Amino acid sequence: QSVLTQPPSVSGAPGQRITISCTGTTSNIGAYYDVHWYQQVPGTTPKLLIYENNKRPSGIPDRFSGSKSGTSASLVITGLQAEDEADYYCQSYDHTLSAVVFGGGTNLTVL
Amino acid sequence: QLQLVQSGPEVKKPGTSVTVSCKASGPTFISSAIQWVRQARGQRPEWIGWIVVRSADTKYAQKFDDRVTVTRDMSTRTVYMQLNSLSFEDTAVYYCVAGTVFPPGRSPLDYWGQGTLVTVSA
Numbered sequence: 001q002s003v004l005t006q007p008p009s010v011s012g013a014p015g016q017r018i019t020i021s022c023t024g025t026t027s028n029i030g031a032y033y034d035v036h037w038y039q040q041v042p043g044t045t046p047k048l049l050i051y052e053n054n055k056r057p058s059g060i061p062d063r064f065s066g067s068k069s070g071t072s073a074s075l076v077i078t079g080l081q082a083e084d085e086a087d088y089y090c091q092s093y094d095h096t097l098s099a100v101v102f103g104g105g106t107n108l109t110v111l
Numbered sequence: 112q113l114q115l116v117q118s119g120p121e122v123k124k125p126g127t128s129v130t131v132s133c134k135a136s137g138p139t140f141i142s143s144a145i146q147w148v149r150q151a152r153g154q155r156p157e158w159i160g161w162i163v164v165r166s167a168d169t170k171y172a173q174k175f176d177d178r179v180t181v182t183r184d185m186s187t188r189t190v191y192m193q194l195n196s197l198s199f200e201d202t203a204v205y206y207c208v209a210g211t212v213f214p215p216g217r218s219p220l221d222y223w224g225q226g227t228l229v230t231v232s233a
Contacts, residue, residue, distance in 0.1 A: 002155060036219040038156075045206065045226055046156065051219035089155060093216040099172050100146065100158035100216060 003028060004090050004103035011109040012080045020075040020106045022090030028101060030071035033093040037066055037075045040087045040105075049088070050075060077108075085110045113137040113209045115145075115224035122230045128195045131227045133207030135188045141165055144215035145190045147181060149203040150226075156206075161215045162190060170215070197231045204228050 005023040012018040022035060029035055037050040048057050050066035053073060065076045073092075077084055090103040118132040133145060147159040160171035162181045169181050178195040190207060204226040210218030 034217060034219075038220070045223045046220075047223075048219055048221055051221075057221070091156075091220070097173070098170075100148075100161075102156045102158070105155045 002104040003094055003097065003101040004092060006088075006090060006103040006106045008104070009107045009109065011111055013111045014080055014082065016080045017076065017078045018080060018108065020077075020088050020090075020108070022073045022075070022103050024071050024073075024092060024094075026071060027096040028071075028092045028094040029068065029073055031095055033095070035066070035068050035073035036091045037064075037073075038089045038091065040089065041085075042087070046089065080110055082110050084108060113139055113143060113222040115207050115209060115222055117205075117207055117224040117227045120228040120230070122232060123197050125198055125231055125233060127197055128193060129197060129229050130191055130193045131205050131207075131229070133190045133192070133224050135190070135209070139211055140188055140209075141185075143209045143211050144213070144218065145181075145183070146208045146210060146215065146218075146220060147179075147192045147205065148208055148220070149201075149205045151200075151203040154203075157203075159192065159194075159205075163213075163215065164190075194229075197229075199231050202229065202231045 034052045038046040039049045040046040053068040054066045094101045146161040148156045180193045183190045207224040208220040209222040212218035
């Protein structure tokens with residue numbers, strides 16, 4: 001069972017907007033640790049998508065955005081494209097476990 | 112920028128050890144921390160531990176604390192992860208990942224190696 005909870009799957013039609021949630025506790029997200037998001041196309045290495053809650057690395061389209069509030073964070077993808085089909089993971093730090101922690105992952109299907 | 116190149120796939124028997132290497136190139140190696148993450152097929156990534164390159168300070172997940180060792184060789188810019196007492200549950204792709212934010216627990220995992228498949232099989 002993951003320390004950070006994500007919905008197992010989400011789906012949307014091309015062009016639509018989807019949101020992926022990442023729910024933590026006061027030991028991780030709620031303790032002011034940043035949340036980072038990764039995209040993993042099956043069979044490939046994870047790629048950093050959003051860092052420090054809402055920042056995009058160079059080369060990441062502005063269709064991807066992130067936010068954090070309280071003990072939760074969210075990843076929003078607008079203008080959904082077929083190439084966005086992938087698994088998405090949130091990541092933070094948990095001071096009770098003294099460990100880097102990942103969410104269980106969300107599989108995005110573009111209909 | 113950092114590029115990380117890992118050693119090749121391994122097949123090991125239960126109870127033995129495996130060492131995965133991660134060779135770094137790029138100017139920010141000395142100021143980075145190298146973390147190890149593994150991912151079993153169809154599972155979420157799982158954090159193993161990190162090493163701060165400059166100081167060689169290490170931190171391990173409690174789950175692995177008694178059987179993992181991460182070291183670095185500055186002369187060859189290579190980081191090693193040794194995992195002992197392997198079991199079938201250790202079958203996974205092992206990644207080395209670099210981050211440049213400190214402390215390492217706060218760092219995004221910016222640069223990923225290509226991954227090394229470790230298979231534990233009798």
